[in-house]
Structure formats: C-alpha cells, structure tokens
Amino acid sequence: MLCGLLWSGVMKRSISTHVFLQQRLHAGLLDAMVAAGAQSIELFAARHHFDYTDRAEVKELAKWFRSHDCRATLHQPIFETRASDWSRHVPATINLIDVEKSRRIDAMDEVKRALEAAEQIDIDSIVLHLGTANDTWSERSLDLSMTAVEHIKAFAHPLGVKTLVETLHNDVTTPEHLMDMLRIAHLDTVNVCLDIGHVNLHDMGGVQNAFAVLGNRIREIHLHDNHGEKDEHLWPGDGTVDWDVVRKGITGLKHEPVGTLEIAYEPEIDAKAMSAKAAKAFAMLEEPVRN
Known part of the structure; x- marks a missing residue:
C-alpha cells in the first residue's frame, strides 16, 4: 500500500487502550486495534480496565500477544482506585514525586505491581509520569524525580522493560527540564515519551521546540490533538496541532519511535468504530510532509 511505502521505517504504529478505559480490556478490543x-x-494500567494484579487476566493477555505479531508497551498506573470504585470522574492521583513520603512509597509500589505483568507479557517499555499538574520545578522535584526514575529503572531492567519519562502538562516535565534531569542523573539508558498534545498547550513551548530539545532521546510519541487550552486527547486533526511539524520531527529522528494514538475514552465508541x-488517523499521519 502507498501509505506503508511512504512511512515504512519511520514510526511504529501503536494504539493505547486508554481509548477503551471505561471497559474491561479483552481480546476483542486488542483485535480491533x-x-x-x-x-x-x-496497555494503560488501571485496575478496572487492565487489572495487572489479576494473574489469570494477565496470563490471558499474554497468550493473545504470543499469538499475534504485535508488541506491547505499558503506561504506568495513575489511579489509586480499585476496579469496583472507578468512575470517569476519578482524578489521577498516583504521584511518584509527591511531597509526602508515604504517598511516594505507595505510588512506587503500585507502579512496580503493574510492571510485574512483564513476567508474562513481553513488554518493551514503561511510560512514567513525574508529578501532577500542580508540581513545579525545584531542587526538591529534581531530586525526587531522579530517585523515582532510578528506582523504577532498576526494577524494570531485569524484566527486559525500558524506562521512558513523559512530557506532561507541568513544569517538572518540560522538554528542557526532562533533559536536565536525565543529564544530571547520568540516566543514559532512560529516554522520553514525547506527548504531542501536552506540548501543544499554550504554556508548554510548542511541538517544534520539543523535537528540537529532546531530539534522539525520543523513543515513543503520544499522538493526540487539542485546541491549545486544555488536554482534550482528541483524534489527530480535530484540534490545532500542526501535524506537518510532527511529521517533520519524526522523520528527523535517528531512532524509529513508537507512535501511539492516545485518545480520550468515549462511552459510545465500539471496537469497530474505534478501528475505523x-x-x-494513521493514514493522515502518513501523508507526505508539505514544504
């Protein structure tokens, strides 16, 4: 097919199960992807959706991946709630750099529980969140970030899982601050998940700047759109992101990134509609770059 020829070797197509976050993950949804x-x-780690603590569920998903020519990555848990307590109004509360030590320990333990799924599922990498929207850049947040990433990396490496840190909508994880953190901590084998929607927000420096700063540390890209004001996780093309800039940025990378559609969950969407x-979206992303 023409699109495959145009985009071959530039980006590995990926979809986050986040689009089905309100549903229990099962083989039929993976088939649609x-x-x-x-x-x-x-795999978006949330117990009501993908219960990484349920060994039978993990075993069933592992069986699916072994029987399909499809890789797996993992997004760390961000919700503290159990399956029976979750609703779409639950905020993200797991924070690896929380000011309270007990909450940092709880967050670390939950991320490690999710990583244990890699004992059965061959997971390539985990995407980490450092902080919430209210966290600011400081010597404290830098120290806590370095400690958290080093700890997760040490746990993930024996499982064959690479560690990535994501550009979020906060001051701790701007492209510049992530690069500072990786450099200061000598985290040479830890890389970055560039979230296009987050860096498109009005106070985050823009998409072109993110590619310029992060460069070849980018290993995964979260692909979603917004109108620059709030984090909407729209389908690419439904907001204000300049996707030609994204295409140019991707083609300039030394390493082929995983390009992950990370779309907001829609209560009414079914597997067939999501697949279409x-x-x-992939076809749009694979259009030739306009000069």
Whole structure:
C-alpha cells in the first residue's frame, strides 16, 4: 500500500487502550486495534480496565500477544482506585514525586505491581509520569524525580522493560527540564515519551521546540490533538496541532519511535468504530510532509 511505502521505517504504529478505559480490556478490543494497523499496543494500567494484579487476566493477555505479531508497551498506573470504585470522574492521583513520603512509597509500589505483568507479557517499555499538574520545578522535584526514575529503572531492567519519562502538562516535565534531569542523573539508558498534545498547550513551548530539545532521546510519541487550552486527547486533526511539524520531527529522528494514538475514552465508541477512526488517523499521519 502507498501509505506503508511512504512511512515504512519511520514510526511504529501503536494504539493505547486508554481509548477503551471505561471497559474491561479483552481480546476483542486488542483485535480491533490490530485491524486498524497497530503494530504495538500500549496497555494503560488501571485496575478496572487492565487489572495487572489479576494473574489469570494477565496470563490471558499474554497468550493473545504470543499469538499475534504485535508488541506491547505499558503506561504506568495513575489511579489509586480499585476496579469496583472507578468512575470517569476519578482524578489521577498516583504521584511518584509527591511531597509526602508515604504517598511516594505507595505510588512506587503500585507502579512496580503493574510492571510485574512483564513476567508474562513481553513488554518493551514503561511510560512514567513525574508529578501532577500542580508540581513545579525545584531542587526538591529534581531530586525526587531522579530517585523515582532510578528506582523504577532498576526494577524494570531485569524484566527486559525500558524506562521512558513523559512530557506532561507541568513544569517538572518540560522538554528542557526532562533533559536536565536525565543529564544530571547520568540516566543514559532512560529516554522520553514525547506527548504531542501536552506540548501543544499554550504554556508548554510548542511541538517544534520539543523535537528540537529532546531530539534522539525520543523513543515513543503520544499522538493526540487539542485546541491549545486544555488536554482534550482528541483524534489527530480535530484540534490545532500542526501535524506537518510532527511529521517533520519524526522523520528527523535517528531512532524509529513508537507512535501511539492516545485518545480520550468515549462511552459510545465500539471496537469497530474505534478501528475505523484509528486507521483514518494513521493514514493522515502518513501523508507526505508539505514544504
């Protein structure tokens, strides 16, 4: 197919199960992602959706991945709630750099529980969140970030899982501050998940700047859109992101990134509709760059 020829070797297609966050993850949903062209799937770790503490559930998903030509990555848990307590109004509360030590320990333990799924599922990498929207850049946040990443890296490495840190909508994880943290801590094997929607927000420096600063430390890219004011996680093309800038940035990378559609969950969407939208988004992303 023409799109495959245009984009071959530039980006590995991926979809996050976040689009089905309100549903229990099962093989039929994974099948729909592959049908859309996904070569990799980001497992969004939330117990009501993908219960990484349920060994039988993890075993069943591992069986699916072994029988399909599809890779897996992992997004760390961000919700503290158990499966029976979750609703779409629950805020993200797991914070690896929380000011309270007990909450940092709880967050670390939950992330490690999710990583234990890699004992059965061959997971390539985990994406980490450092802080929440209210966290600011300081010597304290830098020290806590370095400690958290080093700890997770030490746990993930024996499982064969690479560690990535994500650009969030906070001052701790701007492209500049992430690069400072990786440099100061000598975290040469830890890389970055560039979230396009987050850096498109009005106070985050922009997409072009993010590619320029992060460069070849980018290993995964979260692909979603917004209108520059709030984090909407829209399908690419439904907001104000300049996708030609994204295409140019990707083609300039030394390492082929995983390009993950990380879309807001829609209560009414079914597997077939998601698959059609994802295929359309991939086709748009694979259009030739306009000069």
